[in-house]
Amino acid sequence: MKKNKLKFFLLLIGVSAVFTAVFLYFYLYKDHRNIGQEKAQFTLSVVELSNAFIENSEESSRKFADKTIETYGKISSVDTINNSLMVDEKLFFTLSKTDLKDLRVNQTIKVKGRFVGYDDLLEELKMDQCSIVK
Secondary structure, three states: OOHHHHHHHHHHHHHHHHHHHHHHHHHHHHOOOOOOOOOOEEEEEHHHHHHHHHHHHHHHHHHHHHOOEEEEEEEEEEEOOOEEEOOOOOOEEEEEOHHHHHOOOOEEEEEEEEEEEEEOOOOOOEEEEEEOOO
């Protein structure tokens, strides 16, 4: 009788370990978001977005963090090596699949991407996985 209980106990532990491993695998390795195909949850200018953080940084962080945002403004600088732009001297972002040769300083641009955060020290907004909205 003791042998049967031991076998049942070992079987139960084995099945539990398999279910736990499968659950953790699917929990940790979820499909990545495709920001380019998501609908923007917010559309506002870079200046409006920056002002929201200046007024109340904590509330704005909760509202915009990890959300898909469409924003627009004038290009302040272009970094072709790192495939990144600065808009209105307040928003820094990287572009996913774009050639930056056609972009010029002072050109108005509208982008969609994932809002990453706000740097209080530099008063700089950050986004990634951005693409230009035409």
